[in-house]
Structure formats: C-alpha cells, structure tokens
Amino acid sequence: MLSSRLKLVSDGSNESGIEMMEQPLEKSLEEAEVEVVLRGIRIPPQPQILVDLHMQMAMPDFSLADIAELISRDVGLSGLVMKAVNSPVFGMSRTVSSIDHAIGLLGLNSLVNIINAVSLQQTIADQSAKTLNAFWDNASDVAVTSAAISRRLDLGSAEEAYTLGLFHNCGIPLLAQKHDDYLNTIGQAYQMTDQRVTDFENQMINSNHAVVGYYVARSWKLPLYLCEAIAEHHKADLSLQSDEISQANKKTCLPSSNWRPTSVPPTV
Numbered sequence: 001m002l003s004s005r006l007k008l009v010s011d012g013s014n015e016s017g018i019e020m021m022e023q024p025l026e027k028s029l030e031e032a033e034v035e036v037v038l039r040g041i042r043i044p045p046q047p048q049i050l051v052d053l054h055m056q057m058a059m060p061d062f063s064l065a066d067i068a069e070l071i072s073r074d075v076g077l078s079g080l081v082m083k084a085v086n087s088p089v090f091g092m093s094r095t096v097s098s099i100d101h102a103i104g105l106l107g108l109n110s111l112v113n114i115i116n117a118v119s120l121q122q123t124i125a126d127q128s129a130k131t132l133n134a135f136w137d138n139a140s141d142v143a144v145t146s147a148a149i150s151r152r153l154d155l156g157s158a159e160e161a162y163t164l165g166l167f168h169n170c171g172i173p174l175l176a177q178k179h180d181d182y183l184n185t186i187g188q189a190y191q192m193t194d195q196r197v198t199d200f201e202n203q204m205i206n207s208n209h210a211v212v213g214y215y216v217a218r219s220w221k222l223p224l225y226l227c228e229a230i231a232e233h234h235k236a237d238l239s240l241q242s243d244e245i246s247q248a249n250k251k252t253c254l255p256s257s258n259w260r261p262t263s264v265p266p267t268v
Helices: 031-038 048-058 064-073 075-085 099-106 108-127 130-152 158-167 171-178 182-191 197-205 209-219 224-231 236-241 247-257
Strands: 006-008 018-020
Touching: 048 064, 048 108, 064 075, 064 099, 064 108, 075 099, 075 108, 099 108, 108 130, 108 158, 130 158, 130 171, 158 209, 158 224, 171 182, 171 209, 182 197, 197 209, 209 224
Parallel strands: none
Antiparallel strands: 006 018
C-alpha cells in the first residue's frame, strides 16, 4: 500500500519533482522509497495546453467559449480530440463538428478527460522507441473497451474509463527508457503465475510500472481515485474488497482495473 504525503509537480525544478502534500494520501510511498522508484525516470510534465486550461477553469468568470478557443488554438490536439469524440465508443448520435459542440454535448469535465488521454499518448509516444508502437495499440484497445463497458453497464463516466484505460500502463514506456532490458522483465512478469506482476518488477528493478503510472497521473492532475486505480490495477481484487473507495468510483474504475493483456510486452 502507498502511505506517505507526497505529490509530483511538473515545473521542472528538480528531476523527480517530488514535494510534500498538504493532505496525506492513503496510498503512496515513503519519501525515500519514492526517490528510489523514480530515480532516473523523467516523468513527462503536463502539456502547456492543459496547464493553461486548468488555470482558465480556475478563474471565477471563465466562459465555455474562452475554453473552446483555448483548446482550438492547438490544431493538432484539437484534431485528435475530435477524432476521439467522434469514435463509436462515446456513442454520439451525430457527428461532433467543433470543440464548442463537443463541450456542449459532453460537458467540460468529460472533454478534459479526453484531452488528458490523447495528450498522454502524444507526449509519451514522442519519447518512446518505435518498438512500443504495439504497446500504444494495446493501450488504445483497453481505453476503448473500458469506455464501452462503462457505457454499456452504466458504470459511470465513459470518458474517465477511457482516460484510465490509456493511463493505467503508462509507466511501462517510461521504465523502458531507463532500463534496457525492461521489456523482457515485464514480459516475464506477465507470465508469472505465483506472484503479482508488480511484485516481480520490484524484485528485478526495485520499481514497477503501476507506481510510476500513479505519479504520472498525479502530475497530470487526474482525480485521486483514478490515480489510485492506476497504482492498484494489479491488485484490483483487494481494491474492490476495500470500503475506502466509494462504490461509484469502484464501478467507474472496474473496467480498466481488471484488464489483463492478452499478450505480453514488447507486443502489448
């Protein structure tokens, strides 16, 4: 379990970006452990468009038109967002033609979730080797499946499930950048039958992709319960037995938390 009062900041002031939080987290690491886990790993900072977006949303008099204009300035991101919004997984009854239109149909928070998801893939994919292309194909499949299950079973926000699907294994490409043999390690981990994937990683590299993914999600200001779902997604059975997470959040996180790849890295 995670236990200290730490958060990850992305202002570039230090390599690990760790500082004390004002409130304790039930699921975190002791400070010394965090330094070990994140040593040599560059957590990608939140893209400037998301920083600006959160700042705009924090203003007491912000307008949806201003938000739409801000998002639309990034033509590349806007295109990816529109492609995601118009995919069958979100079940739009008609084609969404603009960012304004998307906000009106989905709501601002749902659109921000989608922006987080497509930005993560864009940001980390830029740093990843071409051998990880299949990883992102798998992550996209997980995201789409998670959102579809969430919508089909009325488990909560399909957009959050989509975001969780893309984020839940985002620690894998970051660890692959640090450890030359990491893809073989994680491949072996997924083949283990007598211990959890993350336990095997901890033994081999003194870190694991779930914890790294948790700190990426915290850096990107995802809701805390989604960050915790990422940290615990290889312990979904324990998470679902706990009373610490609300039933609604358990249902929202369930699709991705229970997902296990049908193939192992480097082909996931």
